[in-house]
Amino acid sequence: xxxxxxxxxxxxxxVSRALVSLVMRNSPKVSPxxxxxxLAAAAELGYRPNAIARHLASSRTTMLxxxxxxxxNPFFAEIxxxxxxxxxxHGYRLLLGTGSLNPVRERDAVEAFLELRVDALVLAGPRLxxxxxxxxxxxxxxxxxxxxxRADAVDTVVADxxxxxxxxxxxxxxxxxxxIAHVDGGAGAGASARRTGYQKxxxxxGLQAHIQVVAGDFTEVGGAGAVRRLLQSGDPPTAIxxxxxxxxxxxxxxxxxxxxxxxxxxxxxxxxNTALAALHHVSMTTINQPREEMGRLAVRMVLDRVEGxxxxxTARRAVLTPDLVVRRTTAVPRRQVESA
Amino acid sequence: xxxxxxxxxxxxxxVSRALVSLVMRNSPKVSPxxxxxxLAAAAELGYRPNAIARHLASSRTTMLxxxxxxxxNPFFAEIxxxxxxxxxxHGYRLLLGTGSLNPVRERDAVEAFLELRVDALVLAGPRLxxxxxxxxxxxxxxxxxxxxxRADAVDTVVADxxxxxxxxxxxxxxxxxxxIAHVDGGAGAGASARRTGYQKxxxxxGLQAHIQVVAGDFTEVGGAGAVRRLLQSGDPPTAIxxxxxxxxxxxxxxxxxxxxxxxxxxxxxxxxNTALAALHHVSMTTINQPREEMGRLAVRMVLDRVEGxxxxxTARRAVLTPDLVVRRTTAVPRRQVESA
DNA sequence: TTGAAAGCGCTAACAC
DNA sequence: GTGTTAGCGCTTTCAA
Numbered sequence: 001x002x003x004x005x006x007x008x009x010x011x012x013x014x015v016s017r018a019l020v021s022l023v024m025r026n027s028p029k030v031s032p033x034x035x036x037x038x039l040a041a042a043a044e045l046g047y048r049p050n051a052i053a054r055h056l057a058s059s060r061t062t063m064l065x066x067x068x069x070x071x072x073n074p075f076f077a078e079i080x081x082x083x084x085x086x087x088x089x090h091g092y093r094l095l096l097g098t099g100s101l102n103p104v105r106e107r108d109a110v111e112a113f114l115e116l117r118v119d120a121l122v123l124a125g126p127r128l129x130x131x132x133x134x135x136x137x138x139x140x141x142x143x144x145x146x147x148x149x150r151a152d153a154v155d156t157v158v159a160d161x162x163x164x165x166x167x168x169x170x171x172x173x174x175x176x177x178x179x180i181a182h183v184d185g186g187a188g189a190g191a192s193a194r195r196t197g198y199q200k201x202x203x204x205x206g207l208q209a210h211i212q213v214v215a216g217d218f219t220e221v222g223g224a225g226a227v228r229r230l231l232q233s234g235d236p237p238t239a240i241x242x243x244x245x246x247x248x249x250x251x252x253x254x255x256x257x258x259x260x261x262x263x264x265x266x267x268x269x270x271x272x273n274t275a276l277a278a279l280h281h282v283s284m285t286t287i288n289q290p291r292e293e294m295g296r297l298a299v300r301m302v303l304d305r306v307e308g309x310x311x312x313x314t315a316r317r318a319v320l321t322p323d324l325v326v327r328r329t330t331a332v333p334r335r336q337v338e339s340a
Numbered sequence: 341x342x343x344x345x346x347x348x349x350x351x352x353x354x355v356s357r358a359l360v361s362l363v364m365r366n367s368p369k370v371s372p373x374x375x376x377x378x379l380a381a382a383a384e385l386g387y388r389p390n391a392i393a394r395h396l397a398s399s400r401t402t403m404l405x406x407x408x409x410x411x412x413n414p415f416f417a418e419i420x421x422x423x424x425x426x427x428x429x430h431g432y433r434l435l436l437g438t439g440s441l442n443p444v445r446e447r448d449a450v451e452a453f454l455e456l457r458v459d460a461l462v463l464a465g466p467r468l469x470x471x472x473x474x475x476x477x478x479x480x481x482x483x484x485x486x487x488x489x490r491a492d493a494v495d496t497v498v499a500d501x502x503x504x505x506x507x508x509x510x511x512x513x514x515x516x517x518x519x520i521a522h523v524d525g526g527a528g529a530g531a532s533a534r535r536t537g538y539q540k541x542x543x544x545x546g547l548q549a550h551i552q553v554v555a556g557d558f559t560e561v562g563g564a565g566a567v568r569r570l571l572q573s574g575d576p577p578t579a580i581x582x583x584x585x586x587x588x589x590x591x592x593x594x595x596x597x598x599x600x601x602x603x604x605x606x607x608x609x610x611x612x613n614t615a616l617a618a619l620h621h622v623s624m625t626t627i628n629q630p631r632e633e634m635g636r637l638a639v640r641m642v643l644d645r646v647e648g649x650x651x652x653x654t655a656r657r658a659v660l661t662p663d664l665v666v667r668r669t670t671a672v673p674r675r676q677v678e679s680a
Numbered sequence: 681t682t683g684a685a686a687g688c689g690c691t692a693a694c695a696c
Numbered sequence: 697g698t699g700t701t702a703g704c705g706c707t708t709t710c711a712a
Contacts, residue, residue: 003479005705016683021707031681051455052401053705055392056688071436072417080411081440093452096411096436100421112433115391139343139388220620249621276615280560281589281622345689356699361691371697393689396704 004045013041024049055117062092064302065113067106069125071098074275075291079124079145082295090303092119103127110136120302123147124295125189141305143298146189152313155301157320159289161190164322165197168241168269168287171324173205175332177239177267180207183216183226183251185243191218194243194271212237216247223250224257231258238266238333245270245277248284252329263331273325283328290320344385353381364389395457402432404642405453407446409465411438414615415631419464419485422635430643432459443467450476460642463487464635465529481645483638486529492653495641497660499629501530504662505537508581508609508627511664513545515672517579517607520547523556523566523591525583531558534583534611552577556587563590564597571598578606578673585610585617588624592669603671613665623668630660 006024010017015034022030023038030038041047055061066083068076080096087094095118099106106128113121120141123133134151136142144156165182172180182198185191195213202211214226223242230236231254240255242248248270255266262268270277273288297318304310346364350357355374362370363378370378381387395401406423408416420436427434435458439446446468453461460481463473474491476482484496505522512520522538525531535553542551554566563582570576571594580595582588588610595606602608610617613628637658644650 007705017706018684018708019682022682025707029681034682048451049455050396050457050705051452052392052395052457053688054707056390056396056690057705057707059688059707061392071411071420072414074412074414077412080438084440094437096438097434098420098436100424111388112391115389117390117392224620249619253621276619279589279616280564281593347689357690358692358700359698362698365691369697374697390689393704394691396706397689397691399691399704 003050004047005050006047008045009038009041009047012045013037059117061117061119063095063116063118064092064120064122064299065095065097065110065116065118066122067109067113067124067126068096068098069106069123069127070101075272075289076124078291079295079298082292082297083122083299084295085292086296086299086303090299092299092303099127101127103129107132114139119306122295122298122302124298141302143301145294145298148317151315153305153315155298155305155316155318157294157297157301157318159190159294159320159322161193161322162197162200164271164287164289165194165241166201167322167324168271169198169201169205171285171326172239172241172267172269172330173207175239175267175330177237177333178207179210179212179235179237180239180241181212181214181230181237183214183223183230183240183242183247185247186215186217186222188218188243191243198241210237216243216250218244218247220246220250220253223247224254225250227251227254228258231255231260236266239268239330240266241269241271243271245272245274245284245286248286248329249276249282252282252284262329264334267330267333269330277325277327285327285330286325287322288325289322293320343390344387345390346387348385349378349381349387352385353377399457401457401459403435403456403458404432404460404462404639405435405437405450405456405458406462407449407453407464407466408436408438409446409463409467410441415612415629416464418631419635419638422632422637423462423639424635425632426636426639426643430639432639432643439467441467443469447472454479459646462635462638462642464638481642483641485634485638488657491655493645493655495638495645495656495658497634497637497641497658499530499634499660499662501533501662502537502540504611504627504629505534505581506541507662507664508611509538509541509545511625511666512579512581512607512609512670513541513547515579515607515670517577517673518547519550519552519575519577520579520581521552521554521570521577523554523563523570523580523582523587525556525558525587526562528558528583531583538581550577556583556590558584558587560586560590560593563587564594565590567591567594568598571595571600576606579608579670580606581609581611583611585612585614585624585626588626588669589616589622592622592624602669604674607670607673609670617665617667625667625670626665627662628665629662633660 006020010020097109124145130149137154184195216222216226270284270286273286277284277286346360350360437449464485470489477494556562556566610624610626613626617624617626
C-alpha cells in the first residue's frame, strides 16, 4: 500500500507511462481526451508526483537553496521574502536552511543543499570561510547577500553602508547638529563601512573636528556603555549615530539614565530599521536597507546563470542604496536653538 | 564534465560500485584497505554523494519537513532550534519552509515536502485547514506545535496558556495587587486560553469582583488603546496583564502617556518573553514558553512514529508548562503600601 | 499524438 | 569482504 506511481495512473487511464509524464508536466502535445483521462485517474488514485524521481531523471530540480545566517534575525526573514517572491515568479522553489551562526553547521547546510542538487545557492550573511563559498560556486551558481568576497562567479548584493551612514550624519547636520558622535559596531558586519561613512560625511560637511568614534559591539549593553563614556567626557555630543538599532536602544537607555531627554537634549539615530526602532515606545530615527529587494536581486542573479543569461567567472556586484526613516529621536539641538 | 558518480569512484579505486556505497555509508564490513582506497579516490575526484539518487533507491530520506508559520516571528525560530537539535541527534536533517501566514502558500510548502518524500512533518503554528493536516497525516507522521486539532495520528505539543495566565495573575496578587485587569488578544492564537486562565485565577484568589477584560488584538496600538480606556474609567486597576509582550509594550506607552509610572503606579505583565520584553529599555515581566522544548518534543513524536516506537491512530498530546520571568515592570502597589 | 526502451545514481538483496 | 544484479519512479530520445 505504498504511494501510487505513474505506472498505476497509466494502467488505470489505459495509456503509457510516458503519456502520464507529459500530462503531469502539462505538455501541449496531448489530446484533450487522454489528458482528462489521465487527470481523472490520477485524482482517483490520489497520485502525487515523486519529486525525487523526477529530479533524478531530469538533472534539474528547480529548487534553490537559501541559507539564512540567523533565523532569529528578522533582517534575514525579509531577504527571504524577496527571494521567495522572485523565485516563485520564475517557477522555482526555495529550500531554506541555516547554520545558526555556526560556520561548521553552515557548511553542513550547504553540503546538504549540494547533495540535494539544488540548481543554485543564495547565501545570506554567511559566516562561511570564503574558500568554502568559492568551492560551492564551482558546482552551482552562488549569490551572496550582505557579504563581499573576491571569488570567481560569486555574485553579490549588498547595501551601501557608507551611503547609509552619510544619510544619518547629513540628517543630523541639517537639523543643526555639529557635535555628532558615532557608536560603532566593532568587527560586526557592515560596521567598518558605517564607521567610514560617518567619518567621510563629517569631513565633507566640514565637521572633521567633531569626529568622535566610541567602541560598541552591536548590542544594547555595548551601546549604553559607549554613550555613558561619551556623557562623562568633558564635551558631550548633541547627537549620536549608532551603528545599529540595538545599540541605538542602548544609547537611549544611557541618555535617560543620565537624566537627559531624547530628542530634546540629545538626538539618536540607529541603523537597520528593525521592528525595535518602529516600536511606538522607542520610535527611533534610523536607516533602512532595501532587504526584500536584496533578496529578489540575489535570486535574479543566480537564475540568470542557471538559465544561461549570464555566465563566466565575472562576478556581478549590486550595491543598493539605503534610505532614511525619520521618527521621534531626532530634533533640532536645544542649545543651538537657545543661542539663536 | 558533470559531477563524478559512484561509478567513477569505483573505477578509480579499482573496486565495485557496491563497495563504494558501503564505504559512503560507513558500513563496518569493509576492509580498512579498500575503505581508504575508496576514500582517497572520492577525495581526488571531489565526489559528493547524490542524495536524490540515494533517496530514490532507499525510500527513506532521513529528512523532516518543518513548516514555520511565520519566519519573521522569533517564537518559531526557537521552536526550530529545538527541533534541529533533536533531529541532529537522531541522524535526521531538517528542511525548512514557510507559507508566510498564507494558508494557500502553506499548502504548497507542505505539498513540496511531500513530493520530496520527507519522512515526517512538523507544522509550527500552521494556518492550514485541519482537513489538509489530516490528509498529510495519512501519508507521513505529522506533529503540530502550538495548535490543536482533532485528527487521527496527528500528535500535538502546546504550552499551557491557561496555566501561564495563572502565573501572571498570582505573581501580581502575591505583590498585593487586587485590581488586576486583562488586555486580551481577541481571536489570536492562545488568546482565549489566556483570558480563561486569567478569569479562573482571579476567581480562585477570591478576586472575581475585580475581573476586568478589555479588548486588545496582540498589537502595540491595540494594547495602548485598551489601557487608555482602562485609565479613563472611574476605577483604574493597579496592575495590567497583557495577552502578549507587544500589547504589553502598548500598555507601557499608555501608562506613561497618562503621566503615570511603571511599576510605581501601575504594574504590567506581558506574555511570551520575546526579545522586546528583554530589552533593557523595556525590561518587562512576562511569561515564558519552553519553545525549544516544544520543538524537541515535536520531532521526538514524529520520529517515534517513523521509527516504529509509536503507531496507530491515537494522537499524543504534550502540554508544557510555562514559567514566570520577573523583570522591572512589576512591584508592590503604591496605594497599598501607603495605606499600610 | 502516443508508446517502448534506455537510463538518471544509488541501495539492497543475494551470491561468491 | 566484495561483486552482481535488480530495481526505485521518473524523463527523454526515438519510432511508430
